[in-house]
Amino acid sequence: MKTSATFCQALLFSATIFLNSMWAYASVSYCKPMDPTKYRPHSVTITEFGAVGDGVTLNTKAFENAIFYLNSFADKGGAELFVPAGKWLTGSFNLINHLTLSLDKDAVIIGSMDSNRWPVIDPLPSYGRGRELPGGRHKALIFGSNLTDVIITGANGTIDGQGAVWWERFKNHTLDYTRPHLVELMYSTEIVISNLTFVNSPFWAIHPVYSSQVLVQNLTILAPLDSPNTDAIDPDSSTNVCIEDCYISTGDDVIVIKSGWDEYGISFARPSSNISIRHITGQSGSGAGIAIGSEMSGGVSEVHAENLHFTNSLHGIRVKTSAGRGGYVRNLHISDVTMSNVSIAIRIAGQYGEHPDDKYDQNALPVISKITIKDVVGYNIGTAGMLEGIQGDNFSNICLSNVSFGSVRSNPPWKCSNIEGYSNMVTPELCNALNQVPSQATDCYDDDILEQQPHRSCASRSRSHFLKLSSMQ
Numbered sequence: 001m002k003t004s005a006t007f008c009q010a011l012l013f014s015a016t017i018f019l020n021s022m023w024a025y026a027s028v029s030y031c032k033p034m035d036p037t038k039y040r041p042h043s044v045t046i047t048e049f050g051a052v053g054d055g056v057t058l059n060t061k062a063f064e065n066a067i068f069y070l071n072s073f074a075d076k077g078g079a080e081l082f083v084p085a086g087k088w089l090t091g092s093f094n095l096i097n098h099l100t101l102s103l104d105k106d107a108v109i110i111g112s113m114d115s116n117r118w119p120v121i122d123p124l125p126s127y128g129r130g131r132e133l134p135g136g137r138h139k140a141l142i143f144g145s146n147l148t149d150v151i152i153t154g155a156n157g158t159i160d161g162q163g164a165v166w167w168e169r170f171k172n173h174t175l176d177y178t179r180p181h182l183v184e185l186m187y188s189t190e191i192v193i194s195n196l197t198f199v200n201s202p203f204w205a206i207h208p209v210y211s212s213q214v215l216v217q218n219l220t221i222l223a224p225l226d227s228p229n230t231d232a233i234d235p236d237s238s239t240n241v242c243i244e245d246c247y248i249s250t251g252d253d254v255i256v257i258k259s260g261w262d263e264y265g266i267s268f269a270r271p272s273s274n275i276s277i278r279h280i281t282g283q284s285g286s287g288a289g290i291a292i293g294s295e296m297s298g299g300v301s302e303v304h305a306e307n308l309h310f311t312n313s314l315h316g317i318r319v320k321t322s323a324g325r326g327g328y329v330r331n332l333h334i335s336d337v338t339m340s341n342v343s344i345a346i347r348i349a350g351q352y353g354e355h356p357d358d359k360y361d362q363n364a365l366p367v368i369s370k371i372t373i374k375d376v377v378g379y380n381i382g383t384a385g386m387l388e389g390i391q392g393d394n395f396s397n398i399c400l401s402n403v404s405f406g407s408v409r410s411n412p413p414w415k416c417s418n419i420e421g422y423s424n425m426v427t428p429e430l431c432n433a434l435n436q437v438p439s440q441a442t443d444c445y446d447d448d449i450l451e452q453q454p455h456r457s458c459a460s461r462s463r464s465h466f467l468k469l470s471s472m473q
């Protein structure tokens with residue numbers, strides 16, 4: 001049928017133009033332009049400021065004095081603070097502009113077990129209070145605010161938070177304020193955190209918030225699988241963030257993207273967007289390999305994650321939200337994922353709960369749409385997925401393609417409610433609400449459909465990918 005063939009060719013031609021423009025979009029890397037190894041004309045060693053690397057002497061003053069001294073070089077190309085081999089006990093200290101904090105491979109910066117060495121600072125405006133308790137929160141071990149051009153790096157040196165004492169206080173309900181992070185940078189830009197090992201964070205390990213141009217590269221982050229709330233990397237109300245080449249084994253989410261909490265996050269209105277995540281291997285105990293939320297009230301969008309390998313976790317991929325959060329999660333693309341020993345492989349759900357106070361607006365419903373998950377293989381999976389929107393607030397354009405979990409333990413394998421979307425090549429078979437192939441170009445958020453088999457017919461192409469040319473049917 002000549003007409004039909006020509007029609008098919010014409011469609012393919014326009015599809016190619018569409019695909020090329022999508023591909024160009026996809027190849028945008030939020031990792032650039034970053035210079036992770038900037039030369040600093042001035043360098044000092046922490047011992048020049050009286051630090052003693054015996055694991056016992058408290059060196060907070062030495063860090064403060066060294067950084068105060070280096071501040072005079074900030075406008076002269078910046079400076080490096082070198083931490084040599086040794087065990088350097090310290091309380092929290094602040095970074096400055098144009099600084100490289102560089103650790104020797106045998107250097108260990110150790111956080112004090114005395115919580116008084118971690119001063120209490122104001123809550124984040126987008127949370128309205130500490131995440132765990134009302135009021136302020138303990139300051140991160142390594143803290144910075146309103147900074148430009150900061151590098152925290154090493155030859156795989158270590159930053160150890162000695163979190164066990166904080167986890168105990170969490171479990172026995174004797175915390176005074178919300179637990180601290182290992183690194184927090186607020187209102188900052190041009191941040192690099194690379195080539196280091198972080199262990200035993202009291203709370204979330206790395207927390208860029210209200211920041212942009214953040215590169216997190218080649219880290220090892222470790223905490224026991226049963227340690228409470230020890231998320232590893234939490235970009236929060238931040239943009240142009242790149243996270244790559246990390247091994248993470250921790251008690252909560254491996255990577256989780258946030259943007260503020262209920263009415264405080266809604267009014268602060270600072271989204272997280274343009275986030276690239278790739279080549280991450282990890283396990284998360286009671287958390288997820290990759291997650292969004294549950295604090296997402298400022299919105300989360302344009303997230304590309306690929307080449308992810310998760311084991312021994314409660315969740316693989318998770319979007320968590322609730323009525324009252326407001327905000328949105330959209331344009332999320334996750335691909336090339338392997339999972340093993342994961343209880344719930346994919347969970348996109350709106351029943352999380354946890355509110356900062358009773359002033360939140362129950363009618364502030366999150367808008368969850370355009371989430372594509374593709375090329376996923378799982379072994380030893382409990383439940384394939386829980387895809388549960390909110391009554392009166394369907395989650396829409398949830399698209400799954402080439403997802404294979406073999407046989408899973410739960411029956412039914414998928415639980416779906418208040419959800420709409422599309423799928424293609426999913427096993428075990430997905431619930432009816434998502435079992436059709438998309439028909440419109442805009443149905444799914446997909447930027448990666450060039451990898452088509454060259455010898456497929458026009459029609460079979462349209463069925464086997466999220467390529468939506470409704471007139472082809």
Ligand SMILES: *[C@@H]1O[C@H](CO)[C@@H](O)[C@H](O)[C@H]1NC(C)=O
Pocket residue numbers: 036037153192194195217218
């Ligand atoms: C990490 O270390 C490697 C090997 O020493 C080095 O080539 C690379 O530039 C470092 N990366 C960063 C971001 O400092």
Ligand SMILES: *[C@@H]1O[C@H](CO)[C@@H](O)[C@H](O)[C@H]1NC(C)=O
Pocket residue numbers: 145146187
């Ligand atoms: C840091 O930046 C924020 C946002 O621009 C501003 O509100 C705050 O006052 C600044 N803080 C300092 C100490 O300059």
Ligand SMILES: *[C@@H]1O[C@H](CO)[C@@H](O)[C@H](O)[C@H]1NC(C)=O
Pocket residue numbers: 154155156195196218245
């Ligand atoms: C990662 O860090 C290790 C230890 O510092 C280094 O040997 C390796 O080259 C780094 N890899 C990359 C890709 O930077």
Ligand SMILES: *[C@@H]1O[C@H](CO)[C@@H](O)[C@H](O)[C@H]1NC(C)=O
Pocket residue numbers: 156197220
């Ligand atoms: C860095 O150190 C950690 C902890 O000792 C180790 O597990 C990891 O393999 C090291 N990474 C590299 C790239 O050498």
Ligand SMILES: *[C@@H]1O[C@H](CO)[C@@H](O)[C@H](O)[C@H]1NC(C)=O
Pocket residue numbers: 165166168169172174
């Ligand atoms: C709670 O745990 C902390 C840290 O281990 C400990 O110092 C404290 O005595 C404990 N308090 C109670 C009431 O058990």
Ligand SMILES: *[C@@H]1O[C@H](CO)[C@@H](O)[C@H](O)[C@H]1NC(C)=O
Pocket residue numbers: 028239240273274
């Ligand atoms: C996100 O990336 C796009 C394309 O690279 C860019 O146009 C946009 O300004 C970025 N958004 C933010 C908030 O930086």
Ligand SMILES: *[C@@H]1O[C@H](CO)[C@@H](O)[C@H](O)[C@H]1NC(C)=O
Pocket residue numbers: 225284285286311312313314341
């Ligand atoms: C499976 O993962 C859980 C953590 O979610 C862990 O406790 C358990 O030991 C793992 N099982 C195996 C066989 O590794």
Ligand SMILES: *[C@@H]1O[C@H](CO)[C@@H](O)[C@H](O)[C@H]1NC(C)=O
Pocket residue numbers: 336337374375376377402
């Ligand atoms: C399906 O996903 C697997 C795992 O990522 C990949 O190896 C395979 O090529 C994909 N198949 C298709 C048809 O895209």
Ligand SMILES: *[C@@H]1O[C@H](CO)[C@@H](O)[C@H](O)[C@H]1NC(C)=O
Pocket residue numbers: 394417418419420433
């Ligand atoms: C919500 O999604 C369900 C399928 O899960 C569908 O039956 C229902 O019509 C949708 N509701 C609205 C208001 O679109």
